[in-house]
Amino acid sequence: MKSRNLVSFLIMGLLALTVSCTKKVDLSEKVLHLAVTSEVKGMDPIYANDKYSSNEVGRVYEGLLEYHYLKRPYTLVPNLAEALPEVSEDGLTYTFKIRQGVLFQDNAAFKDGKGRELVAEDFVYSIKRLADPKLQGLGWWLLQDKIVGLDEWREKNSKKDSVDYTEVVEGLKTLDKYTLQFKLKKQFPQFLYSLAMPFTFVVAKEVVDHYGKEFLNHPVGTGPFMLKEFSQSSKKFTYDRNPNFRKKLFPSEASDEFKHMLAYAGKPVPFVEKIEVNIIKEDQPRWLNFLKGRVDYIGIPKDNFESAVTPGKGLGEEFAKKGIDLSVSPSLDVTYTAFNHDLKLFNNVDLRRALALAYDVKEFNKLFYNDTALPAQSVVPPGIAGYMPDYVNPYRNRDLEKAKALLAKAGYPEGKGLPEITYDCPSTSTSRQIGELFKKQMAEIGVNIKVVQNSWPELQKKITARQVMLYGIAWGADYPDAENFLQLLYGPNKSPGANGSGYDNAEFNKLFAKASVMQDSPERTAIYETLNKMAAEEVPWLYGVHRQSYLIKHSWLKNYISTDFEAGQDQYLDVDLKIKKDMQSKL
Amino acid sequence: MNTWSYILRRLLYTIPIILGVCLIIFAIFNLSGYDPAQLLLGKHASAKQIAEVRHELGLDRPLLEQYIGIVKSAFTFDFGRSWATKQSIIDMIKEGAVPSLTLTFPAFLISTVFSILLAIIVAFFRGKLIDRTLVIICVCLMSIPSLAYILFFQKFFAYELGWFEISGYEHGFPYFIPYVILPVIIMVVLNLGPDLRYFRTVILDDIYQDYVRTARAKGLSEKVVLLKHVLKNSLIPIITYVVIQIPFLILGALLLESFFSIPGLGGLTVKAVFDNDFPVIKAMTILSAMAYIIFTVITDILYTIVDPRVRLK
Numbered sequence: 056m057k058s059r060n061l062v063s064f065l066i067m068g069l070l071a072l073t074v075s076c077t078k079k080v081d082l083s084e085k086v087l088h089l090a091v092t093s094e095v096k097g098m099d100p101i102y103a104n105d106k107y108s109s110n111e112v113g114r115v116y117e118g119l120l121e122y123h124y125l126k127r128p129y130t131l132v133p134n135l136a137e138a139l140p141e142v143s144e145d146g147l148t149y150t151f152k153i154r155q156g157v158l159f160q161d162n163a164a165f166k167d168g169k170g171r172e173l174v175a176e177d178f179v180y181s182i183k184r185l186a187d188p189k190l191q192g193l194g195w196w197l198l199q200d201k202i203v204g205l206d207e208w209r210e211k212n213s214k215k216d217s218v219d220y221t222e223v224v225e226g227l228k229t230l231d232k233y234t235l236q237f238k239l240k241k242q243f244p245q246f247l248y249s250l251a252m253p254f255t256f257v258v259a260k261e262v263v264d265h266y267g268k269e270f271l272n273h274p275v276g277t278g279p280f281m282l283k284e285f286s287q288s289s290k291k292f293t294y295d296r297n298p299n300f301r302k303k304l305f306p307s308e309a310s311d312e313f314k315h316m317l318a319y320a321g322k323p324v325p326f327v328e329k330i331e332v333n334i335i336k337e338d339q340p341r342w343l344n345f346l347k348g349r350v351d352y353i354g355i356p357k358d359n360f361e362s363a364v365t366p367g368k369g370l371g372e373e374f375a376k377k378g379i380d381l382s383v384s385p386s387l388d389v390t391y392t393a394f395n396h397d398l399k400l401f402n403n404v405d406l407r408r409a410l411a412l413a414y415d416v417k418e419f420n421k422l423f424y425n426d427t428a429l430p431a432q433s434v435v436p437p438g439i440a441g442y443m444p445d446y447v448n449p450y451r452n453r454d455l456e457k458a459k460a461l462l463a464k465a466g467y468p469e470g471k472g473l474p475e476i477t478y479d480c481p482s483t484s485t486s487r488q489i490g491e492l493f494k495k496q497m498a499e500i501g502v503n504i505k506v507v508q509n510s511w512p513e514l515q516k517k518i519t520a521r522q523v524m525l526y527g528i529a530w531g532a533d534y535p536d537a538e539n540f541l542q543l544l545y546g547p548n549k550s551p552g553a554n555g556s557g558y559d560n561a562e563f564n565k566l567f568a569k570a571s572v573m574q575d576s577p578e579r580t581a582i583y584e585t586l587n588k589m590a591a592e593e594v595p596w597l598y599g600v601h602r603q604s605y606l607i608k609h610s611w612l613k614n615y616i617s618t619d620f621e622a623g624q625d626q627y628l629d630v631d632l633k634i635k636k637d638m639q640s641k642l
Numbered sequence: 643m644n645t646w647s648y649i650l651r652r653l654l655y656t657i658p659i660i661l662g663v664c665l666i667i668f669a670i671f672n673l674s675g676y677d678p679a680q681l682l683l684g685k686h687a688s689a690k691q692i693a694e695v696r697h698e699l700g701l702d703r704p705l706l707e708q709y710i711g712i713v714k715s716a717f718t719f720d721f722g723r724s725w726a727t728k729q730s731i732i733d734m735i736k737e738g739a740v741p742s743l744t745l746t747f748p749a750f751l752i753s754t755v756f757s758i759l760l761a762i763i764v765a766f767f768r769g770k771l772i773d774r775t776l777v778i779i780c781v782c783l784m785s786i787p788s789l790a791y792i793l794f795f796q797k798f799f800a801y802e803l804g805w806f807e808i809s810g811y812e813h814g815f816p817y818f819i820p821y822v823i824l825p826v827i828i829m830v831v832l833n834l835g836p837d838l839r840y841f842r843t844v845i846l847d848d849i850y851q852d853y854v855r856t857a858r859a860k861g862l863s864e865k866v867v868l869l870k871h872v873l874k875n876s877l878i879p880i881i882t883y884v885v886i887q888i889p890f891l892i893l894g895a896l897l898l899e900s901f902f903s904i905p906g907l908g909g910l911t912v913k914a915v916f917d918n919d920f921p922v923i924k925a926m927t928i929l930s931a932m933a934y935i936i937f938t939v940i941t942d943i944l945y946t947i948v949d950p951r952v953r954l955k
Contacts, residue, residue, distance in 0.1 A: 094913050096726050191695050213694060268728050289737075290811060290903040333810060337901045339793055340809035343801040347808065511916075516677065551689055 080348055080639060085327040085630045087612075090335045090350040094290075097271030098282070101185045101192030103253040106531075106621065113622025114294055114330060115160070116256035116276035119151055119178065119235075120247060122535075122620050124627050125309035125316060128438060129535040129620070131247055135173065135257065135277065139247075146242045146574065151235045153178070158299040162275040164265035170299050173257065173277055175229040181257045182227055183220055188213035194254025197533075201246060202226040203238040220260075242572040248534035253622050279303075279325040279626040294330040305614075305627060316614050319629070326613075326629035345607070348642045351630070352608035352615055360425045363607060368427070370607070377641050378610030378634070383603055384617040385429065385437050387532035389540065390599030392478070392493070393556035397521050400474070405465035407594040411450040412458035413500045414493070414597050423489060428600035433591040434540045436601040440575065441537030441583030448591040448598065458500045470501025479517060479526040482508040489527060518555040528555070529599070532619055537583040538571050544590055558595035611635035649943055656935045663931040664712045667924055672705065678725070678920050699725065712924065716932065721925035726917040731925045734910060741811055742894035742906030745822050749829035750891050753837055754884055756830070761841030762868055765849060776838065784835035791828050792901045800824055809903040825898040844879045848872045877948045885941045889933035893926075 095108040103112040121134040133139055135157060140149040159170035182202075185192040186209045200206055203226030212218040226238035239246060249255055259275060266273040274282050280294035307320035319326075335341040338356035345353045355363050363371050363381075370381040392414075394401040401407060416430040432448040435441040459469070467473040478493060480486040490506035497504045504525075509517060517523050530553075533539050542548050545567045546559030563586060570582040591598070608615050613629040679695035696702050700711075715721045721731035764773040800806045806824040848854065849872055857867045894908030907926070914922035 094909075096917065097728065188694055189698065191691065191698060195691065268723060271728050290905045290909075333903060335809055335903050339796060340901055340903065343797065343808045347801065349808070551692065 080635075082632055082636050082639075084329065085632060086329040086331055087327045087625055087628055087630060088349055088351050089330065089332045089625075090341050090344060090353055091332055092334075092336055092341070092354075094334050094336075098274035098285070099271035100181070100253045100256040100258060101187075101190060101194060102271065103622075104193035109253045109622045110624075111292060111332070112253040112256060112274070113278070114280045114625060115274040115278045115282055116253065116258065117278045117623065118250055118252070118256045119153070120251040121623055122251060122618070123306060123308075124616065124624070125306050125313040127310045127312070128440070131251055134251075134623075136250075140237075146244075147239045149237045149239070149246070150230070151175075151178075151237075153233050153235060154301070155233055157277050157301050159259050159262075159277055160275050160281045160297050160299055162262060162265075162273075164259070164262040164273075164275060170275075171259070171261075174232050175235040176232075177257050177259060178235050178255075179224075179227055179229055180220060180260050182255060183208070183224070184258065184263070185254055187218050189218055192254065194249075194252065197249045197252065197254055201239055201241075201243055203240055242574075244572070244574045245534060245536050245538055248536060251620070252534065277301075278623070280330055283329075290334040292330075292332040294332075296325060296328050300325070303626070313616065316616075319614060319627075325626040327625070330625055345609075346642065348609060348635070348639060351612040351628075352606055355605045355607055357425070360605070364425070364605060374607065378638050379607050380610065382606045382608065382615065382617045383427075384606075386602045386604050387436050387438055387535060387619045388529055389431050389434060389436055389601055390527070390529040391431070392525055392527045392597040392599065394525060394558075394595065394597075395521060395523050396557040396559065396595065398524060400524075403465050404593065405461045406467065406473075408450045409458045409461035409465060409500065410497065410502065411594045411597050412452075412454045412461065413496055413502070415453040415496055416451070416598070416600060417453070418496070419489065419492065420600055422492065423485060424600060424602060427605060428602045431598040431601050433587040433598065434543065434596075435537045435583065435587050436532070436540070439532075439535045439537055440580040441541070441587055443584055443587060446584075446588065446591070450592070450594050451598065455499060462500055462502070467501075470503065473502060475503045475505050477505045477507050477524045479507045479509055479514055479523045481511050481514055486527065493527075519550045521550065521557065526555075527599075529602075535619070537587070538567075541567055541583065541586050541590070542571070544595055556595055558593075560589070560593065560595075563589055563593075609635070610638060645943075645946060648946065649939075652939050652942060656939060659935055660716055660932060661713060663928065663935075664716055665709070667927050667931075668709045668712050671920060671924060672708070678918055712928070715925070716928045721928075722921050724914070724919050724922050726914070726919040726922075731922055734922065735907065735925065735929065738894070738905060738907040738910040739892060740813075741818070741904050742892060742899070742908065744818050745825050745898060745902075745904055745906065746829065746891035746895055748822070749826045749833065749895075750887065752826070753830045753833035757834060757837035757841050758880070760834075760838050761845055762873065764838070764842050765845040765872070766864065766868055768846060768849070777842070780835040780838050782835075783831060784839075788828075788832050788897060791831060792897065795824060795828050796901065809901065811902075811904045821902065821904070825895070825902045825904065829895060829898060840883060841876075841880060844876045845872055848875050851875075874948075878945055881944050881948065882941055885937050885944065886934075888937050889930060892933060893930055 091107055091110070093105075093107045095111050096102055096105065097108065098111055098115065100112050100116050103109040117135050119134060119136040120131045120139075123130040123132045131139070135153055137152040137154050140151045142149055153173065153175050155172075157173040159165065159173060161168055161170045165171055182198065184190060185194055185198060186205050188209050189212075198205060202224070204224040205226055208222060208224045226240070228236050230236055237246070257277065262273070262275045263270050272285065277300075279297055279300045281297045282292065283295045284291070284293040303324050305319040305322045305324055307317065309317055333344075333350070335344065338358060341350065341353055342356055342359050344350045363374055365371055368383070370379065394407060396402070420426050420428050420430060429437065430451065432443070432446050432451055437444065462468065462470065478490050480490045487506065487508055490508070494504040494506055514526065518526060530540065530543060543553050544556070544558045544560075544563060545554055546561075546564045548554035549557045549559065566582055566586055566589075570579050570586065573579040573582070604617050606617050611631045611634040613631055614627050616624075618624060677692065677696070679692045679699060679701065700708070719732055723729060724731055724734060727734070760776060764776050767773045796808060800808045807821045811821045812818055845868075853875075854867060854872060857871050862871075892907065893911070894906035896908035896912060898904070899906045899908040900912070910922070911926045913919070914926065
């Protein structure tokens with residue numbers, strides 16, 4: 056009897072402990088609760104080459120420029136720069152005045168622990184770090200061969216034991232404490248986008264020196280939030296509002312679709328006191344945490360899509376009752392199946408076109424993207440100049456008869472004489488299913504496909520080593536310019552560059568080289584469109600889709616906008632605690 | 643040979659095994675054909691940059707030098723820094739080991755004790771309804787995939803009933819308790835079936851031995867026969883089974899850690915794989931192999947304690 060009592064007591068105690076320790080939703084202060092699906096590499100801007108790391112970096116660090124929060128198409132505006140730069144007539148010299156009185160966050164690395172004022176020299180240092188051959192910053196490609204003297208500085212220092220940051224680089228100078236000047240080797244209008252990317256965000260030399268190799272775990276910037284708790288192996292980041300943050304106001308202009316957010320115009324940002332970011336990789340816990348109100352917004356997991364979104368692409372009634380909102384926006388990306396153009400087999404344009412006409416993108420869209428993606432007519436996605444909304448790719452819509460005729464014209468009637476074609480893809484189950492559907496579709500015109508799955512590193516290696524025939528992949532925008540997509544087909548960019556398919560067309564190359572140094576103008580857009588059409592008709596790839604992001608958010612989260620460039624976004628977000636309190640009972 | 647010299651000799655035997663493990667790891671990583679530099683630099687890498695990174699990482703050093711580096715790290719536990727996070731690898735491992743153990747150790751302890759107790763009970767009632775029922779339950783428990791338990795328990799007990807946290811982790815005692823209770827329960831449920839079946843088989847194997855018949859013939863009670871004679875003799879296979887599981891406890895429970903966002907070593911290893919963080923992968927492989935070797939030695943030593951007839955020849 057005694058032992059039974061003890062067991063009951065222990066069980067009751069354990070349950071009481073569990074229930075009493077279960078975390079309650081905190082309604083005492085404005086906290087942004089976010090969930091991310093992947094761990095981050097660290098918080099050093101020069102290594103922020105994935106969106107997860109970029110977003111964390113963007114909470115703490117800032118750059119000269121940023122994207123206007125309420126404007127589409129994406130528009131650059133000054134951030135740490137006082138204004139957009141003065142550009143010389145030849146388009147080669149960019150002079151920035153930086154904001155005065157901006158302070159770094161307080162940290163032990165500074166004298167007396169107090170964050171010092173940001174000066175133009177900090178940008179020179181930060182950009183040299185990106186070029187530092189010993190550090191191998193992952194964003195070096197952005198500035199490579201662009202700034203006068205910087206490549207030479209990198210080259211010279213790569214042979215030395217330590218890198219000399221004191222040496223002046225001609226194209227990267229300060230004119231005074233608050234004036235920064237870049238000199239470009241050649242015109243490159245996309246240069247300004249580089250300055251809105253986390254790679255070029257500003258860091259302080261003292262902090263880098265103080266933390267040494269561990270710098271990426273001790274971020275100290277000028278941004279709206281400062282990191283409170285973080286360890287690389289932790290599944291959580293917490294940030295506090297930065298008390299040193301300058302007076303920065305919510306935008307007072309907006310595109311039509313965001314005009315309703317102007318209620319916040321002129322109010323100082325950030326609005327929340329804290330940010331809590333939890334790494335939740337699996338869909339179910341992320342989804343359940345959202346439904347419980349523990350996460351403010353999430354992308355809808357594939358398995359929950361049908362329960363949340365109606366066939367008419369609206370939000371399910373049950374969700375709407377809980378005050379949950381749906382946000383749908385196109386992503387700046389393209390999925391594609393690339394030919395290896397090194398192979399003689401694929402020099403045959405009729406064969407490429409035949410495969411394109413046998414490819415049923417609608418079925419892929421239905422099966423793998425819940426019919427939410429936009430079938431790609433060419434390389435450039437919607438939302439940027441160069442995209443042609445009315446353009447219909449002549450080899451896009453499935454036409455088996457025409458495909459068979461083209462296959463015969465290519466010299467392979469009913470696929471006779473055509474070798475087995477391997478299709479390489481990553482080793483996920485979805486990629487395998489995509490491969491199997493592709494195989495099935497191609498078999499309908501007599502083309503024999505073998506699906507080969509690879510680990511991601513192996514696939515990358517095979518693409519670089521040109522050991523593939525066909526491979527399925529996707530590209531997301533680094534910046535909102537068609538150049539970033541069209542360069543995937545630019546001959547000189549062949550692997551190990553971004554042009555993995557090795558497509559090399561002299562006419563395309565010539566036009567691309569011309570457009571890539573032009574300032575944004577109707578003339579440049581016209582060239583982009585020509586290139587886009589050329590790439591559609593030559594079928595260097597089988598075009599897949601431009602994906603759309605489907606996100607849901609709770610009613611208490613204010614000012615949320617779905618964007619391809621999220622870094623720094625949370626300074627504009629607000630949490631309405633009254634609504635949150637009211638809604639808790641409904642969740 | 644006394645116990646100490648036995649232990650010493652047994653430990654000395656592990657050295658060539660560790661050298662062999664290092665050689666295998668070295669061969670796998672060097673013959674895999676992957677270029678870590680290319681993988682680390684991502685989509686915009688140039689050939690020159692790749693060469694520079696290879697130099698920075700020491701991948702262009704002579705193979706012998708690289709092998710000696712691995713062996714050295716195995717004996718000094720100095721695995722250097724992670725390529726991805728630049729943190730000291732041993733610190734990362736220490737940091738990850740605690741959350742892993744807060745999940746796996748209680749689950750291991752509860753399921754082992756509980757399974758042995760139940761195994762004794764079912765052995766006592768062998769062939770009767772209670773035995774058959776428990777065996778059927780075990781088979782049923784084992785037939786359900788672990789993912790199904792995780793998804794169901796998380797949805798039902800954590801989300802619907804709100805008894806537990808859905809996911810997450812807080813460092814330090816007692817803050818981690820609410821976060822690990824549900825995964826511990828799942829792990830116990832997962833372990834119960836195979837453990838109970840194994841222990842039952844081991845105990846039943848002994849029950850039909852001559853010495854048990856002798857004990858019964860001497861008039862000893864069934865309780866005494868089971869607890870004093872059978873259990874003592876079943877200890878060797880039980881120890882083998884239990885001790886050899888310990889290295890896996892340290893390595894964490896990947897699926898549970900992933901679904902419950904517990905920052906343990908399972909997740910650390912997977913992250914390293916996705917980041918192509920080869921030093922971390924190497925360190926985890928070496929440590930796993932070493933833990934396995936060490937616990938095998940411990941098992942052998944425990945044999946000598948449990949059964950003095952066991953000695954190294």
